Amino acid sequence: MHTWKQAAWLAGFELKARIKRSLLMLAFYTIVGFIFLTSFDNYLADNFYAFDLLFLLLFIMFPAWMKPKIFQMQKMDGDLWTVPAVIMLQQLPVPKAVIVKSRFIIHSVYSFPYQLMLLVMLLVVSSSFREMITPLSYTAFVAIWLAVSVALGFAMAASEAGGTFDTKLLAKSMIYLVLGVAVFYAAFQWLADEGLIYWTIGMAQNWPMLSIGVSLLTIYAGWNYWQRVMKKDIEKADYL
Amino acid sequence: MLPIRLSKESREPIYHQIEKQLKALIAGGHLTAGTPLPSIRALSKDLEISVITIRRAYQDLEAQGFIETAHGKGTYVAEIKDVLKQEVKTASVSESFERAIETARSYDYSDEEMTAIFHAILEKRKKGE
Amino acid sequence: MPSWIEINGLQKSLDDFQLGPISLAIEPGTITALVGNNGSGKSTLLKLVMNLANADAGTIEVFGETAAGKDESWKQKLAFHPQKIIGWDAYTGTTLKEMISSLYGEWDEALFERMVGLFDIPLDKRFGKLSQGMQQKLSLALALPRNTEVLILDEPTAFLDIPSKRHFMDLLIDWMDAKERAVIITSHQTDDLRKLADYIFVMRDGKAIGHYEKEALLESYRRYWLDRLPDGSVPGEMSRDRQQIISGDPAATEHYFAVQNITVIDHAALDLEEIIDLLLK
Structure with a gap:
């Protein structure tokens, strides 16, 4: 527990340094989310495909992009990419496990409030959604999406360990990633014959308890798995 | 310092x-x-x-x-102790003389010539005072 | 005396650069200067000591602990002042002090305040907004008061003005006198080397050239003015210029002059700067 306490204390410095900006960003995010979610009724009615992609982008990627640039992943000397704090804290008597945990706390602060905001807004904005969902299935729906956040979104937190990447290789893997998402998305549409969100609503409605259980398990596993990945990556990387 | x-x-x-x-x-x-x-x-x-x-x-x-x-x-x-002080002083003076003698030797001065220079300097100093 | 830091056969290869093998021991009570041309691997060596990167071969032990091990509690005993400070830009001096002082049990608040006053450091400004010289001053004011056993200074004085350099040197001397401590310093300022270094560790293109006690190094070179230059090469000869010969082995050179009946008109020691020049050629 001591490590979490120290990690939270260290994360506090970074979070406090740009607190006004963060609140502003949350407001901005709320407005963008609100405008975007007004088309949710359309999505439910016509299975409007692009909505899923935009939702994923808003849900997973946006919070990470909200981080102040000065604290984001950046190119250091040579081909070294990392967040500055990872280097700064390793020069101080801070155990690597604490560094990892402080990054995870920061990522949590930049994702969970935004994501919960989006999920709550869905309920507020869309009347058809309100009609089709019960309190229990809504809880399951939120759990599923938080699991998605931890399983996918925290890969970004873990990637902050950085390392020495060739810029060409980096560009190539970005292309592969985009291609991979596109293929997955197309395959999902083809196999399930419905959108991703629609599918998760179905899961939450039909198997709420199972969905909650699997989600919690995923959250627990993902949270620990990505921390281990990040710690290993920090140990492996050369911060020269 | x-x-x-x-x-x-x-x-x-x-x-x-x-x-x-x-x-x-x-x-x-x-x-x-x-x-x-x-x-x-x-x-x-x-x-x-x-x-x-x-x-x-x-x-x-x-x-x-x-x-x-x-x-x-x-x-x-x-x-x-005073004895020790004296020793150091004597050693320091002897060393300076030795260095002077070494210089003189390197110019092939004889002992007599050296003594003459030594006395001349003493004389000059006396007059200076 | 057991060494505080012991580097043995350390090697690291990077894209276009090969460091080592390097062996170096740091003893308590000493100041060791790492000297070398740009890109000789001094900063890389220091970062390896701080376990910021993984060596390919060899070991680093800090107070008996393997630096690359799981337990990094030895970092409590080392303060590292990097040449390029990363991650501080968004914070004010006050915030940085709050963070750093809490991480070291022996933090000396009085010394910090003295240095802030002496260097006239604005603590309420963001680090990124300070001039290079001011950044260096703040970084030093946040390094010495950590009161660690070992202080690692990578180019600490490059951007300091002359009075600040002098202040810093005096502070470092007092700091060394207060307790048994050791300093590793890299510097291109010869004044730092002359006044601070006890040992000089010379590196060139990633290789260790030698580890010298300062006076021993100064005594191992000599310049001779001769009445005539001998035709052949003289034992120990490093360079010659008109009536002048620089020797890296005065005993052998002088013996040769005596045997060959060559008259030495005058002789003198070399400056530390000249010697380093010769070593880095």
Whole structure:
């Protein structure tokens, strides 16, 4: 527990340094989310495909992009990419496990409030959604999406360990990633014959308890798995 | 800061030069008993000499009774006997003469010529006063 | 005396650069200067000591602990002042002090305040907004008061003005005197080397050239003015110029002069700067 306490204390410095900006960003995010979610009724009615992609982008990627640039992943000397704090804290008597945990706390602060905001807004904005969902299935729906956040979104937190990447290789893997998402998305549409969100609503409605259980398990596993990945990556990387 | 001047041209080891000059300052009464000396590190910086060399000089001086180290309080000039003072003075004067003689020898001066120069300087000094 | 830091056969290869093998021991009570041309691997070596990167071969032990091990509690005993400070830009001096002082048990608040006053450091400004010289001053004011056993300074004085350089040197001397401590310093300022270094560790293109006690190094070179230059090469000869010969082995050179009946008109020691020049050629 001591490590979490120290990690939270260290994360506090970074979070406090740009607190006004963060609140502003949350407001901005709320407005963008609100405008975007007004088309949710359309999505439910016509299975409007692009909505899923935009939702994923808003849900997973946006919070990470909200981080102040000065604290984001950046190119250091040579081909070294990392967040500055990872280097700064390793020069101080801070155990690597604490560094990892402080990054995870920061990522949590930049994702969970935004994501919960989006999920709550869905309920507020869309009347058809309100009609089709019960309190229990809504809880399951939120759990599923938080699991998605931890399983996918925290890969970004873990990637902050950085390392020495060739810029060409980096560009190539970005292309592969985009291609991979596109293929997955197309395959999902083809196999399930419905959108991703629609599918998760179905899961939450039909198997709420199972969905909650699997989600919690995923959250627990993902949270620990990505921390281990990040710690290993920090140990492996050369911060020269 | 101590008036120590090291000659890097000289073949005499640095630690020896430091020792000799400190001894001369003490024997000549310029540094009296109880006067604190700079720390090894501070003297090292002033003279631009490593602490290893300074420590060696201090250790030699301590062994010979010129200085003493009170633990945690630094290094002080010790109370030294008049005999020892005299010894240092004589040694210092002899050394200067030796160097002069060496110079004269290198110009092939004879003992008589050297003595003549020596007396002439003494005469000149007397008149100067 | 057991060494505080012991580097043995350390090697690291990077894209276009090969460091080592390097072996170096740091003893308590000493100041060791790492000297070398740009890109000689000094900063890389220091970062390896701080376990910021993984060596390919060799070991680093800090107070008996393997630096690359799981337990990094030895970092409590080392303060690292990097040449390029990363991650501080968004914070004010006050915030940085709050963070750093809490991480070291022996933090000396009085010394910090003295240095802030002496260097006139504005603590309420963001680090990124300070001039290079001011950044360096703040970084030093946040390094010395950590009161660690070992202080690692990578180019600490490059951007300091002359009075600040002098202040810093005096502070470092007092700091060394207060307790048994050790300093590793890299610097291109010869004044730092002359006044601070006890040992000089010379590196060139990633290789260790030698580890010398300062006076021993100074004594191992000599310049001779001769009445005539001998035709053949003289034992120990490093370079010659008109009537002048620089020797890297004075004993052998002088013996040769005596045997060959060559008259030495004058002789003198070399400056530390000249010697380093010769070593890095």
